[in-house]
Amino acid sequence: MRYAHTVDTVRKAEGGLMARLPDGALMRRAAAGLAAVCARMLPRTYGARVVLLVGGGDNGGDALYAGALLARRGAAVRAVLAGSRVHQGGLAALRGAGGRTLPAPAGDGVGDSPAAAEIAAADLVVDGLVGIGGRGGLRAPHAALAALAGAAEAPVVAVDLPSGIDPDTGAVEGPAVRADVTVTFGTHKPGLFVDPGAARAGVVECVDIGIGPELPGPCLEVPQSADIAALLPRPTAESDKYRRGVLAMAVGSDRYRGAAVLAVGGALRMGVGMVRYAGTQGAVTEVLHHWPEVVASALDPMDPVGSLPRRVGAWVVGSGRGLHPMAVAELEAVLDSPRPVLADADALTLIGKDPRLLRDRSAPTLITPHAGELARLLPGTEREDIEAHRLDHAARAADEYGCTVLLKGSTTVIAEPGHPAIANPTGSPLLATAGSGDVLSGMVGALLASGLTPREAAMCGAYLHGLAARLAHDGAAVSASDLFDAVPRAVAAVAEH
Structure with missing residues (x-):
């Protein structure tokens, strides 16, 4: 049986665990699991072109730390920064590992932007735009990046859930990312199993980050x-x-x-x-x-x-x-x-x-x-x-x-x-x-x-x-x-x- 928990439940469980761990330890656990899945999806890590779509939330930080791990293994990692706030620790880790950053496209020139060129040439795209705190459809520049990822030939890995999907219901109320694989953390989110969200989640992999003992009973079960x-x-x-x-x-x-x-x-x-x-x-x-x-x-x-x-x-x-x-x-x-x-x-x-x-x-x-x-x-x-x-x-x-x-x-x-x-x-x-x-x-x-x-x-x-x-x-x-x-x-x- 697969089990899913609501966002509020996950946050309480994470809060209880983070209080007992060194600062940033939980995010690094998630990033390590994310990087491992990304590496499996690449024919080879060394020389692979990986593009991170990075928003201002914690899943943007997860993507940056995972990108740093891939960069240390020889991947050419580029991070498209789509938020006014970016996780500074993750950003420093990525740059320290040799990763590079570029701004999200703006205005009418989306298709001709450097970000669009990087996404089109990527071997793997990682969606870290909006995490479990997001609600409603994606807005600029996130919507444009979701469209570019959807048009690219590279597979897309979503961090925790595809951006634009309601984590508790699976509702999609506007533009949203369509992932080939979703790497979710600690427990599954209900929206990953219920359409229309489920249709955009692809294969769902759950990374254990240690919050299991903090979780109450699930709100959703998915039989095997x-x-x-x-x-x-x-x-x-x-x-x-x-x-x-x-x-x-x-x-x-x-x-x-x-x-x-x-x-x-x-x-x-x-x-x-x-x-x-x-x-x-x-x-x-x-x-x-x-x-x-x-x-x-x-x-x-x-x-x-x-x-x-x-x-x-x-x-x-x-x-x-x-x-x-x-x-x-x-x-x-x-x-x-x-x-x-x-x-x-x-x-x-x-x-x-x-x-x-x-x-x-x-x-x-x-x-x-x-x-x-x-x-x-x-x-x-x-x-x-x-x-x-x-x-x-x-x-x-x-x-x-x-x-x-x-x-x-x-x-x-x-x-x-x-x-x-x-x-x-x-x-x-x-x-x-x-x-x-x-x-x-x-x-x-x-x-x-x-x-x-x-x-x-x-x-x-x-x-x-x-x-x-x-x-x-x-x-x-x-x-x-x-x-x-x-x-x-x-x-x-x-x-x-």
């Missing part, structure tokens, strides 16, 4: 394969279909039969012991055509609630079900069950119209909205606000509704009251296709039925869903149906850990 493998249910000699989980599914309709087929397929490929499907006759026929192993029954039009399955381990409800009165009655009955429930799509729209449906429920509940659906659950909130601050809004919804929230998107995040948030690291634009969310709901529902908690099921399901998309990708587009064969492969790949 071993974490998923440790949670996945494994069949044993004592297993039968009931012990492996019975999942009831009230998804799809005559109009949206595909939603039923996709969600049921996701559950079966995840390895659930039994799916008990209830739907309209047309949807039942379609499900059985694709998945004959399903126990399916058509709802009685005169008593649809009375014909819902009983004796189940968990429920998945909502996708493609509609918004008509029968769907409302069905959702009320499912939410009245003591079993864990995953609510998606149309069920979320109905809950948005009557929040008491969910707020009055005490049994475990997981909702799986995309940003637009979550906006309907949080009145006064726009989709764009949610996309820009995914962690905050997922946590708000979890608190307001007393449930687990899996917020789908380029970075899927999971929030549950009383626990750190989770950011899924396997997200892929390949999943931006109709029906992929239905497959996910089936996968997560299967894990709920097997006995995982909503938070565990959401974490494992999202991770495997993203990994399956990557495994299914053969250079062409990936459809939701393509995920079926890839899900068992994803499970097998994770199980190797």
Whole structure:
């Protein structure tokens, strides 16, 4: 598991450690780790052209000290000074090691400036413009330097986080650096794992600077394969279909039969012991055509609630079900069950119209909205606000509704009251296709039925869903149906850990 902490938490931890260390020791630790990563990225250090983009904060000092270490190993280091204040100790160290400095470009002649020429010719660019104290988009001259770094052929290494990214949320509100590698210090920052910031961070490496004992629990967790493998249910000699989980599914309709087929397929490929499907006759026929192993029954039009399955381990409800009165009655009955429930799509729209449906429920509940659906659950909130601050809004919804929230998107995040948030690291634009969310709901529902908690099921399901998309990708587009064969492969790949 990777752990992340907020800026305030990191500063308190650093302050506690710095009080016991000689002046500048913590910065030199960070610089040594940064220099080591930079050296690994160069074919050879001696003679390499390294350009430092140096702002006025501490990460500018980190960059200068790291540049001094590289210069002592023979690199030709140039520092572009972009701040009115520059870390004087770091600057003296760089110059003492043979590094040179030049001013940041100003005015309209950015492209013809000496700084632009150095960046264009560099073998490596180090972004030390703005650190974890920065907020909002970059302004001149930082924005111009970020653009020059983005246009250069050299790889870019960000110091602590790419300049222009909000460290706590990942929001990007203007020009920002796009890094190939981010070297962060002490602990990860949440914005490195949540889009749009995550898309600009590249590969993230965390350098231990000794603040670990000073840190409290994390605000964000990012699972790795071993974490998923440790949670996945494994069949044993004592297993039968009931012990492996019975999942009831009230998804799809005559109009949206595909939603039923996709969600049921996701559950079966995840390895659930039994799916008990209830739907309209047309949807039942379609499900059985694709998945004959399903126990399916058509709802009685005169008593649809009375014909819902009983004796189940968990429920998945909502996708493609509609918004008509029968769907409302069905959702009320499912939410009245003591079993864990995953609510998606149309069920979320109905809950948005009557929040008491969910707020009055005490049994475990997981909702799986995309940003637009979550906006309907949080009145006064726009989709764009949610996309820009995914962690905050997922946590708000979890608190307001007393449930687990899996917020789908380029970075899927999971929030549950009383626990750190989770950011899924396997997200892929390949999943931006109709029906992929239905497959996910089936996968997560299967894990709920097997006995995982909503938070565990959401974490494992999202991770495997993203990994399956990557495994299914053969250079062409990936459809939701393509995920079926890839899900068992994803499970097998994770199980190797």
